[in-house]
Amino acid sequence: MLNISKRGNEMPSSPIRKLVPFAEAAKKKGTTVYHLNIGQPDIATPETILDAVRNSDFKVLEYSHSAGNESYRKKLVEYYQQVGIQVTAEQIIVTTGGSEAILFGFMACMDAGDEVIIPEPFYANYNGFAVEAGVIVKPITSSIESGFALPPIEDFEKAITPKTKAIVICNPNNPTGYLYSQEEMEVLKQIILKHNLFLFADEAYREFCYEGTHTSAMHLTGVEEHVVLMDTISKRYSACGGRIGAFVTKNQDLLNAAMKFAQARLSPPSFAQILGEAAVDLPANYFDTTKAEYKKRRDTIVSRLNAMEGVFCPNPGGAFYAMAKLPIDDSDTFCQWLLESFSHNNQTVMLAPATGFYSTPGLGKQEVRLAYVLNVERINKAMDCLEVALKEYPGRS
Amino acid sequence: MLNISKRGNEMPSSPIRKLVPFAEAAKKKGTTVYHLNIGQPDIATPETILDAVRNSDFKVLEYSHSAGNESYRKKLVEYYQQVGIQVTAEQIIVTTGGSEAILFGFMACMDAGDEVIIPEPFYANYNGFAVEAGVIVKPITSSIESGFALPPIEDFEKAITPKTKAIVICNPNNPTGYLYSQEEMEVLKQIILKHNLFLFADEAYREFCYEGTHTSAMHLTGVEEHVVLMDTISKRYSACGGRIGAFVTKNQDLLNAAMKFAQARLSPPSFAQILGEAAVDLPANYFDTTKAEYKKRRDTIVSRLNAMEGVFCPNPGGAFYAMAKLPIDDSDTFCQWLLESFSHNNQTVMLAPATGFYSTPGLGKQEVRLAYVLNVERINKAMDCLEVALKEYPGRS
Numbered sequence: 017m018l019n020i021s022k023r024g025n026e027m028p029s030s031p032i033r034k035l036v037p038f039a040e041a042a043k044k045k046g047t048t049v050y051h052l053n054i055g056q057p058d059i060a061t062p063e064t065i066l067d068a069v070r071n072s073d074f075k076v077l078e079y080s081h082s083a084g085n086e087s088y089r090k091k092l093v094e095y096y097q098q099v100g101i102q103v104t105a106e107q108i109i110v111t112t113g114g115s116e117a118i119l120f121g122f123m124a125c126m127d128a129g130d131e132v133i134i135p136e137p138f139y140a141n142y143n144g145f146a147v148e149a150g151v152i153v154k155p156i157t158s159s160i161e162s163g164f165a166l167p168p169i170e171d172f173e174k175a176i177t178p179k180t181k182a183i184v185i186c187n188p189n190n191p192t193g194y195l196y197s198q199e200e201m202e203v204l205k206q207i208i209l210k211h212n213l214f215l216f217a218d219e220a221y222r223e224f225c226y227e228g229t230h231t232s233a234m235h236l237t238g239v240e241e242h243v244v245l246m247d248t249i250s251k252r253y254s255a256c257g258g259r260i261g262a263f264v265t266k267n268q269d270l271l272n273a274a275m276k277f278a279q280a281r282l283s284p285p286s287f288a289q290i291l292g293e294a295a296v297d298l299p300a301n302y303f304d305t306t307k308a309e310y311k312k313r314r315d316t317i318v319s320r321l322n323a324m325e326g327v328f329c330p331n332p333g334g335a336f337y338a339m340a341k342l343p344i345d346d347s348d349t350f351c352q353w354l355l356e357s358f359s360h361n362n363q364t365v366m367l368a369p370a371t372g373f374y375s376t377p378g379l380g381k382q383e384v385r386l387a388y389v390l391n392v393e394r395i396n397k398a399m400d401c402l403e404v405a406l407k408e409y410p411g412r413s
Numbered sequence: 414m415l416n417i418s419k420r421g422n423e424m425p426s427s428p429i430r431k432l433v434p435f436a437e438a439a440k441k442k443g444t445t446v447y448h449l450n451i452g453q454p455d456i457a458t459p460e461t462i463l464d465a466v467r468n469s470d471f472k473v474l475e476y477s478h479s480a481g482n483e484s485y486r487k488k489l490v491e492y493y494q495q496v497g498i499q500v501t502a503e504q505i506i507v508t509t510g511g512s513e514a515i516l517f518g519f520m521a522c523m524d525a526g527d528e529v530i531i532p533e534p535f536y537a538n539y540n541g542f543a544v545e546a547g548v549i550v551k552p553i554t555s556s557i558e559s560g561f562a563l564p565p566i567e568d569f570e571k572a573i574t575p576k577t578k579a580i581v582i583c584n585p586n587n588p589t590g591y592l593y594s595q596e597e598m599e600v601l602k603q604i605i606l607k608h609n610l611f612l613f614a615d616e617a618y619r620e621f622c623y624e625g626t627h628t629s630a631m632h633l634t635g636v637e638e639h640v641v642l643m644d645t646i647s648k649r650y651s652a653c654g655g656r657i658g659a660f661v662t663k664n665q666d667l668l669n670a671a672m673k674f675a676q677a678r679l680s681p682p683s684f685a686q687i688l689g690e691a692a693v694d695l696p697a698n699y700f701d702t703t704k705a706e707y708k709k710r711r712d713t714i715v716s717r718l719n720a721m722e723g724v725f726c727p728n729p730g731g732a733f734y735a736m737a738k739l740p741i742d743d744s745d746t747f748c749q750w751l752l753e754s755f756s757h758n759n760q761t762v763m764l765a766p767a768t769g770f771y772s773t774p775g776l777g778k779q780e781v782r783l784a785y786v787l788n789v790e791r792i793n794k795a796m797d798c799l800e801v802a803l804k805e806y807p808g809r810s
Binding site for chain 2: 025061071078115125212213267269285288
């Protein structure tokens with residue numbers, strides 16, 4: 017008997033995609049499914065940046081530099097300046113999506129058996145990259161009651177062991193939409209300084225802040241050697257399929273190591289680097305429209321949710337996710353029931369059970385994540401479905 | 414002191430790229446450098462497949478399916494049929510280059526401490542993926558004197574331990590250009606059956622065979638559960654920058670595991686999937702022209718090399734690489750000297766020292782790899798340089 021690896025067995029399945037067959041079955045029956053389950057924005061990719069690819073003129077689709085095209089990295093320096101981050105082109109490695117930046121960070125900073133602390137609920141794929149790197153995730157819990165604020169410093173201190181090498185934060189957060197305040201970022205700074213840890217900052221949603229301003233981990237002073245920015249253009253420009261991200265750090269040893277991982281896989285995708293480079297030249301007000309649209313959606317979804325009996329949804333400060341506590345027994349069962357057994361005017365809604373975002377077993381059973389990646393009209397229809405569903409659901413608690 | 418991981422330290426640097434600064438310095442001095450050092454073809458990417466991307470019409474650059482677009486996977490089924498490989502769309506996971514297919518295979522089949530046997534000299538980046546997966550490479554040596562034929566079965570048997578999980582072959586081979594015969598493939602089949610091993614087959618250069626025919630590992634019968642095809646369109650269509658490859662297997666457990674790795678990184682790049690899909694519809698004679706061109710180059714480079722005093726270059730059956738034994742003390746020193754201290758009519762040649770392709774220390778010191786990715790005229794000029802250089806080189810042996 018030929019066996020796959022333990023790692024292959026331990027690798028987590030996508031907690032969102034397991035519901036896909038039920039959604040497909042619902043659609044086959046003729047039911048309209050409103051997808052609030054996945055962070056695929058419906059916002060059009062700017063025509064001008066798609067045109068940059070369409071108008072590209074070269075004879076050979078060559079490997080780019082392993083760190084990404086120099087012209088693109090220089091443009092990224094401009095972009096980062098605009099958001100108050102001072103880096104050089106040599107401190108940037110263009111990656112295949114934010115995913116690869118996370119993988120490079122985990123691989124280059126941690127060995128098998130090392131530990132990484134992540135406030136939960138967190139982006140489920142961190143688990144996958146941790147398994148790939150043989151790293152152990154130590155969650156510390158943030159609660160919906162506190163709006164998913166950074167857990168108190170004592171919780172970090174309790175979780176830190178001699179094996180702890182890093183903390184991961186996603187800011188603004190997926191799945192909670194929470195935007196860390198400058199004070200919270202300063203707390204993180206103190207922790208990483210005191211315990212000599214890396215701080216991995218996933219800032220995929222940097223542009224989408226609706227309350228307060230964004231404090232990047234790269235804005236923190238005195239921890240330049242500690243901070244690794246894991247970035248992506250996927251959400252920023254509705255360019256998820258391009259698979260272009262960036263690994264950014266001022267730590268030279270780490271850069272050298274990450275470059276070796278980058279060289280092993282030769283280069284990031286060429287076409288989408290052209291798109292990413294063009295994106296830096298989008299008009300300064302580009303994000304205004306997109307942000308205004310997301311804010312309108314957020315306001316709609318949050319007010320609709322909080323108006324439902326027994327539902328609580330803290331107001332998320334950024335990204336395009338909201339977490340809601342529902343009067344239900346089990347979010348996995350509920351989300352499947354919505355697709356399998358429920359419809360309202362021949363429509364239903366697909367949500368992400370929050371259990372997949374918690375690492376501690378048993379947490380998130382009454383919570384769901386809603387990605388507001390549909391327009392207000394469709395969000396309202398989805399909320400109509402949810403409102404009726406919560407009344408009909410047999411497992412209402 | 415904040416330390417990077419042991420893995421980050423152990424990760425090998427690219428053996429080819431370390432010479433790049435010397436090549437850049439030579440160019441700055443005004444010397445023409447003929448690049449025979451890297452497998453970046455100069456063959457134009459077919460216009461029609463670039464046009465497929467340029468004419469693409471969509472509003473949102475979305476994530477594709479984690480396994481790749483279904484339409485592309487169905488097209489790939491057609492492509493594989495054309496080369497005598499019967500697979501279904503469900504047995505294909507589209508990857509980010511062949512690189513990611515290798516990584517998925519190593520990760521999903523082997524755990525840290527497991528061993529993989531690879532005939533050396535081999536594609537240097539296997540070392541990098543082995544370090545990422547914590548896997549130990551056990552080389553068995555093929556020799557230039559035998560033209561890099563598959564080492565005898567006894568050498569495999571000697572290298573196999575209870576930790577051995579797989580054998581990697583690259584066919585036709587990078588760096589040697591060796592094309593494994595059907596008999597050699599049958600020998601490999603017996604070994605993997607007897608010892609219950611996976612066979613990873615890197616067939617990036619499948620189309621480029623100049624003597625005999627290609628036997629794919631997927632042509633072997635009775636080992637369907639053992640075989641993993643690690644494929645890429647990079648060389649096939651001169652589309653290296655697209656970063657599109659494929660992980661193909663009939664082993665359902667392995668497919669399920671590999672899909673979890675695929676889901677963690679969300680999706681392969683969208684643009685180049687469009688290009689790959691269009692490529693399957695290239696006219697049946699597309700490869701004839703490219704192959705004829707490469708064959709002409711091979712014939713030129715091999716005859717030029719063997720005409721030089723003290724040089725031996727076995728005739729490679731496929732790919733676009735040749736390995737040559739030179740009358741020199743040390744190939745690393747020689748290749749650097751070519752760039753740093755030598756020129757002939759203001760020209761020089763960049764080669765890859767073979768030491769980087771051997772895992773056993775000390776091997777390859779008199780060998781270099783030449784990638785015939787330049788046209789015949791330029792190859793001849795490069796050979797003129799090499800011929801003169803071998804006479805002038807102080808470390809001639």
